Amino acid sequence: MSAKDPTFLGLVTSVSGPTVKVSLAESLASGIALIEGHMYRVAQVGGFVRIPQGYQDLFGIVSEVGASGDPNTGNGGRWMTVELAGEALGQSFERGLSQLPSINDSVHIVSEGDLKRIYGREGLDQIQIGTLSSSESIAVKLSLDALVTRHSAILGSTGSGKSTTVASLLRSIVRPNQEGGAPASRILLLDLHGEYTHALADFSRVYSATPQPGERPLFVPYWALQAKDLLGFVAGGLNENQEIAFSDKIQELKASALGTNRFPGMDPQSLTVDSPVPFSLKQCWYELMDFEVRTFTGPQRDQPALEDAGxxxxxxxxxxxxxxLGSAGPFLNSQAKGIRRQLNMMRSRLLDHRFDFILHPGPWEPRLDGSVELDLDKLLDDWVGHEKPVTILDLSGVPSSVLTTLVGSILRIVYEALYWSREKTEGGIHRPLLVVMEEAHRYLSGAKEDGSAAEIVKRIAKEGRKYGIGAMVVSQRPAEVDETILSQCGTILALRLSNPEDRARVKGALPDNLGGLVDLLPVLRTGEAIVVGEAARLPVRCRVTLPAPEQRPKSSDPRVSEAWATKRVAEGYDRVLASWRAQRTFAVAQDLDIVRIQVEDTVAPHEGKS
Structure with missing residues (x-):
């Protein structure tokens, strides 16, 4: 290739696997090239290059640029390192390499025409998320199939545009009211700050532990939880013998409920303490407490000294x-399990209205005999079976002490249901599900106290692909997310990250030859991301498309200068206190009884006359 070619950059000087060193041409002293009326910045970290190989073209991304300082090498010894990522034959681009370049092969600028070969692919599988940072006329598209089935992670410091990116990505997937959209999408979004209710209102259904007008109450039946998680929440720390006492009673109550109620698919012989069979937690507490406080009289010390049945x-x-004391009695129950303190805690939990969404789950709360008004099929239909593409579970009103247990329980209910129904039309294979986990570092750190949530997400990350369940992990602290979970995310959208520990974790999740891109993370603009992985045709620096202002999450920074420059209008801290006590942002201090009368327009007698 002639060095007079305006796209010519330099020559290959060394090849080490997919890593190629290139000596830059002297004609690039200015760092700018003009090709067919378009101006290109050349030899820029994150930029693309093309290496012709006969009928094929190899494409790579620049990871490093430097100069040797030896004047005898020409062009001041300027060089760059390129990481090869894919190849194209004609108009067909494919990730991976069938061959490697040779020494002195020419290296060229990737023009807009070349970029369209890479990113111009059309089809249902392709969703547009933004444009190239280096060429805003070129759309960046991701493979929807790979994004969902191979899992993904959206990582960025607070203020980097993370929530807006999530909202934009979900809107790109669903494409509401657009031809070729995906109205049958099934997406479950765990929203820990209540940011997305307004942003995705036109195609979502919202459930909240503290519902506002237009939202539905969130209920998670405690009897669908694993016994270990439930007991850890309601009874606190238990030793082995104490745990056995609780587990045996739960098993007994579930067996009793199974004997008096019909639960489709449940075989009494296969019943376990973790089977999703309703039982009354109140009855469980009552019977265990009765056994603990019982006293006896009589010669054989076998007559209960009952005064009030409770x-x-x-x-x-x-x-x-x-x-x-003495031989007259009454006598203590020598068979008591020593769990009175745990039972007192259980009673306290049952009386705490903050936990009503899980311990008193509305129509899913069992009666004393274990019968329920609604079963889990209705719950699953509410969450993932309705006509809206997105379900938002607003967990902003959930106490932090139960958050990890709650998230783990929600994900386990959904995963187990779709796993066992994988051969049915509403199973994950025939109708896949994407689970979006906001603020994942709060419950997926891998610490012992986060075990319930991290355990089920690890299972989804490792096995979900085969059963149509995809995970999207969203976090501002990737260093605190369990390493196993992050390593299973096939696609990573990394926004601005300043913390070196977070960048190191992202670098560890990237392929070895792309680690150099992490050095760009601290200087990315708001809403700009480096996209790497299964769903991206090439590693790319992308400007994510911003939704309309009214469709953005409520996560923007307060306008301090405007707020402090405006004369203060005192509202009264009684309303502040009311919201604090009610644990609801829209609570009021005084209920105003306003009678509203509909006004009907009437035509005056003189109207209508000329």
Whole structure:
């Protein structure tokens, strides 16, 4: 190739696997090239290059630029390192390499025509997420199939445009009211700050632990949780014998409920303490507490000294005659399990209205005999079976003490249901599901206290692909996300990251030859991302398309200068206190009884006359 070619950059000087060193031509002293009326910045980190190989073209991304300082090498010894990523034959681009370049092969600028060969692919599988940072006329597209089935991660410091990127990406997937959109999408979004309710209102259904007008109440039946997670939440720390006492009682109550109620698909012989069979937690508390406080009289010390039977519905314990010293009795129950402290904690949890969404789950709350008004099929239909493409579970009102258990329980319910129904039309294979996990570092750190959520997400990350369940992990602290989960994310959208620990974790999740791109993360603009992985045709620096202002999440920074420059209008801190106490942002201090009367327009007698 002639060095007079305006696209010519230089020559290959060394090849080490997919890593290629290039000596730059002297004609590039200015760092700018003009080709067919378009101006290109050349030899820029993150830019693309093309290496012709006969009928094929190899494409790579610049990871490093430097100069040797030896004047005898020509052009001041300027060089660059290129990481090869794919090849094209004609108009067909494919990731991976069938061959490597040779020494002195020519290296060229990637023009807009070349970029269109790479990113111009059309089809249902391709979703447009933004434009190239270096050429805003070229759309960046991702493979929807790879994005969902191979999992993904959106990582960026607070203020980098992470939430807006998530909203834009979901809007690009669903493409509401557009021809060729995906109205049958099935996306479950765990929203920890209530940011997305407004942004995705036109194609989502919202469930909240503290519902506002237009939202539905969120219920997660406690009896669908694993026994270990449930007991850890309601009873606190248990030793082995204490855990056995609780587990045996739960198993007994589930077996009793199974004997008096019909639950399709449930074989009594296969019943376990973790089977999703309803049982009354109040009845469980009552019977265990009754056994702990029971006293006996009689010659054989076998006659209960009962004074008041109590009431499980009101969580009133049975009352027995107090035990006395000596041989006269009454006598303590020598078989008691020593779990009275844990039972007191259970009662406290059941009386705490902050946990009603899980311990008193509306129509899913079992009666004392274990019967329920609605079963889990209705819950699943509400979450992932309705006509809207996106379901938002607003967890902003959930106490932090139960957040990890709640997230783990929600994901386990969904995963187990879709896993076991994989051969049915509503299973994950025939109708895949994407689970978007916002603020993932809060419950996926891999620490012991985050075990319930991290365990099921690891299972989704490792096995979900085969059953049509994809994960999208969103976090501002990738260093705190479990390494196993992050390593299973096949596509990474990395926005601005300043913390060196976070950048190191992202670098560890990238292929070895692309680690140099991490050095760009601190200087990315807001809403700009480096996209790498299975869904991207080439590693790319991309400007994510911003949704319309009214469709952006409520995550923007307060306008301090405007707020402080405006004369203060005192509102009264009684309203502040009301919201704090009610744990609802729209709570009011005083309920105003306003009678609204509909006004009907009437035509005056003189109207209509000329």
């Amino acid at each position: 009431d499980p519905m009101s969580l009133t314990s049975s009352k027995y005659t107090p035990a006395a």
